[in-house]
Amino acid sequence: MNGSRRRSTASPFGAGRIVFWRGGSLWIGHAARETENHAHHAIQITLALAGGMLRFRQPGQAWASYGAAIVAAHASHAFDARDTLVALVFVEPESLEGRALRERYPDGIASLDGGLLAEQADWLAASYARHDGDEALASCAQAVTTGLSSMHHSSPKPLDKRIARAIDLLRERLADAVQMSEIADAVHLSSERFRHLFLQETGIRFRPYVLWLRLEVALARYEAGSSLTEASHAGGFADSAHFSRTFKRMFGVTAIGVQRA
Known part of the structure; x- marks a missing residue:
């Protein structure tokens, strides 16, 4: 994200990069603070890179620590990855790999065996450190999704x-x-x-799904360097305030608080 347009008095959530592809996205970088409770349509695979640890909290529960975790679609949670390089791989539940993951991890937050994804996590960390292009980062992130979904013993039913x-x-x-x-x-x-x-x-119901797609479009434009207002209009939001409220409800932080490293 273009730092020159980000002179806000709001405290930043973190800095890193966001990369999109059809069926998913990657958010990778360092966080400065925890999120608020939130829920989103995507399945979230979260990896602490370089040996760090993550914390998640579900409503009414205490914080729990993980080396790697998966959050089911629409599961409410707060997230804390301070002091570690973290990768969040978002998978659309209606994609083929997403359907496999949804069958295996249908609810809440589940711990993942970091050793099974260690090679893919190392690729991600190295690609980020080299400042590789979006295509290379996306390829590394998709290897995480492919590796995890391939552990499913049966083929999921294709989307209608x-x-x-x-x-x-x-x-x-x-x-x-x-x-x-x-x-x-x-x-x-x-x-x-x-x-x-x-x-x-x-x-997910139809109207919330349309909102999710609009958020994706607006965020991609914002990441590419558009202003908050320009990105909001590109996604079909009435104004930047509507985009900002939706973003915070789905990701637990303000859009303007996510900065490009």
Whole structure:
């Protein structure tokens, strides 16, 4: 993220890089403080790089420490990775790998065997230290997802083709006001059947999913150097305040507090 536009009095959450690809993203760097409680649509694979430790807390519970952990989609949690290099690999639950992970880790926060992902974690840390390009970082992060999902003993059921097509249409039309009835009609389903099937296949209702996609677009633009206002409009938010509120609710920190290293 472009530090020249970030002269805010708000205390920064941390510094690092964010890289996106279809079906996921990587957030890697150092955090300066813990997040507030939050929940998001993505499955979150979290690795403490270079031998560090992480802490997670679920509502009503005490902090617990991990070397590596996975957070289920929509699981409320707070996160603390101060004093360590950390990688957060976000996986869309409706992707093929996400569906495998969702079956194996359906709820809450689970500890992962860091030894099984040690090679991929080392690749990530080395790529980040070399200041590799986004494509190289994404490749390292996707190796984490592939490695973990391949431990699933059975192949997950593919996403329903009608819902897969609906998601493609949504991504194409995010610049406009998106109506569920139009998307349902485009994939030859009634609105009621589409509503039920969409929730069943993705684990999220239609309108919150559209908001999640808009947040992804806005954040990618913000990471690329756009102002908060420009990024908000690119994602289809009414204004930067709406984008900022949504970001904090889903990630537990302010967007302006995430800085590029």
